[in-house]
Amino acid sequence: MSRSEQETLSQNINRISEGTEIIGTITTSGDIRIDGILEGNLTSKGRIVIGEKGRIKGELNCRYVDIWGTLEGSLYASEITNLKTMSTITGDIKTLKLCIEVGALFNGTCTMPARQTAENHKK
DSSP states (O other), rough: HHHHHHHHHHHHOOETTOOOEEESOEEEEEEEEEEEEEEOOOOEEEEEEEOOEEEEEEEEEEEEEEEEEEEEEEEEEEEEEEEEEOOESSEEEEEEEEEEOOEEEEEEEEEEEEHHHHHHHOO
8 A cells, every 4th residue: 555545544543432322334445443333334444443342243355454342244354354452253264374362262264375365355
């Protein structure tokens, strides 16, 4: 990702705050942080962050994801998936790189395609 793309994405941060519940599909070209509840699918061209109190039941599709909260569903991250200490993930993950911190709970399968396959998927 070029420097100008990174700057544009970092300027387009969306936030679903604690106490907010959304049922439906969210699509964004910027980064998004979920501290509330989402029941539905979420697609981002940038980074998805699920905060400690954030809960998603659905499918995630993004470049990067950091999960502190709960995800029930499938996840595709074309670059990096970070499962933080307090996270709980139930579902399948497809990602290029996976980092699981001690204390994270992950029940499902993980597929890590070769870099060439991941690059082709982006095009």
